[in-house]
Amino acid sequence: MWTSVRRAASATAHLAVSAAMAFGMWIFVTVLEITAIGVVTVVGIWLLPETVLIIRRIAGAKRSLTTRWTGVRIPEAYRPITGTMRQRITTAVRDPGTLMDLRWMVAYWFYGALLALALPLWPVGLVVDGVWGGLLRRTPVVLPLIVKIADLEADWSTALLKPSPKAQLAARVEELAATRADAISAHGAELRRIERDLHDGAQANLVALSMRIGLAKRAYDRDPETARKLLDEAQAQAETALTELRQVVRGIHPPILSDRGLVGAVRALAASSGLRVSVEDDGLEEGVRAPAAVETAAYFVVAEALTNVAKYSGVSRAEVRLVRFRRGLRIRVRDEGRGGADEKGGSGLLGMRRRVAALDGFMEVSSPVGGPTVIEAELPCVW
Known part of the structure; x- marks a missing residue:
């Protein structure tokens, strides 16, 4: 019983925030009207990309809210609005995500208003169900209904906010291009690090090892003690070179x-x-x-x-x-x-x-x- 109450309370909170967002978007209509007038008169056409960016933030907030309820992340697929003013306006107009966000916003004005109108009834339903289920040992009626409404609202939002396959494909191509560039950059940096480590560490030790062995060979007949000392130093140098090589290998695959x-x-x-x-x-x-x-x-x-x-x-x-x-x-x-x-x-x-x-x-x-x-x-x- 109490699990159902907690779930219904969470659903009520989710729906309350959704209704508040819908109310805020009704106020946002004024911004859209000002932008439309600015575009028609050309004087305020610079407002268009800024308004689109605000719409993206609102839609992003709704995606986050829906994700917290469903546990399923809703992807975004927007073209970056950058460059000159002409480029920013062109991107804002041609981006498929702009039309989809506007479609969601118009739909949300209506079903968000319904949520706001029904919101005062839900706390009463929670109390009635609590008494009904707690005292009379009856199956709750309103609690599952509230959860169902929250699920339905989340499904609508997911369907409307999910980018189109074309937009997802375009975003995926851009993401893979950026990922490939980062991977190539990281690979190049890794190769330079390995080369530097080999040059400054193992290679230097191996050169010193080769020199000591050469000196030991020359001194072997005329000065065995010096040759033995040089060979001892060469052995220590070889161990140091092996340690350096192990460190390099560890940096590639531990x-x-x-x-x-x-x-x-x-x-x-x-x-x-x-x-x-x-x-x-x-x-x-x-x-x-x-x-x-x-x-x-x-x-x-x-x-x-x-x-x-x-x-x-x-x-x-x-x-x-x-x-x-x-x-x-x-x-x-x-x-x-x-x-x-x-x-x-x-x-x-x-x-x-x-x-x-x-x-x-x-x-x-x-x-x-x-x-x-x-x-x-x-x-x-x-x-």
Whole structure:
């Protein structure tokens, strides 16, 4: 019974916010009228792209509200409104998303008004159902109806706000082009890093090793003690070169992933991070492995995230969660630190995003000032 009451109360809150948004959009009609007059008279045509951007924000807010209720993300597919004024106006007019948002807005004026008119009846229904079900032991009637209305409203919003297949395809092409460019950039940076590490580390040690062996060969007959000393130094140099090579290889594909799997590798990361890290795994049974590229990307996301916690958060605790779902792997790293993480601040977030995007995944960062900081990434794969 109380589960139904809580569900109905959530539905009521969802419908109340939806009704409030509908009321706000009735007020927004004034903005649309001013924009229309400006376009007709040409004097205010510059208002058109700005109004379209506002409509996008309103539609985005409704997408977020619907996603919170249904748990299913509604995608966006807009062309960026940038460039000269002429380009901005052209994009605003020709973008299919503009027409679809206007269609949703007109529909929402009507069914949102119905929600607003019915809203005062729902709290009464909740009380009646509570008494009906609690005292008379009867099956609630109004509670399921309110939830059904919220579901219906969410279905309407999803159908109206979901971009057309053509718009989704165009957005997907642009996304893949950007992802490809980021992947090429990240790959080039990785190659330069490997080359630099090999040149400054292993190569320098191998050159020094070769020189010492050559000197030892020359001194072998006339000065055995010096030759022996040079060979000892050469052995130490060889061990140093091997260490350098292992570090380079570890930066490409950590060997611990092959030895222990992703969960074991992440637990080892947590143990060596200097933090108190709780690691949870959901659905990653022993023997079930993601593709090597996915495990490598997930490992480096966790490694970079924990490094950021240690450097910037000001706390000594973090949480890591690995979740296997039907179409991929989800990584979540959370800390209760000071927040304010910025991708442009050299925190490694941009590199993480590029690494995830290269595998057609996506990453979200929530880090308000004062915390908490939550980094979530999803990597698609076939299990």
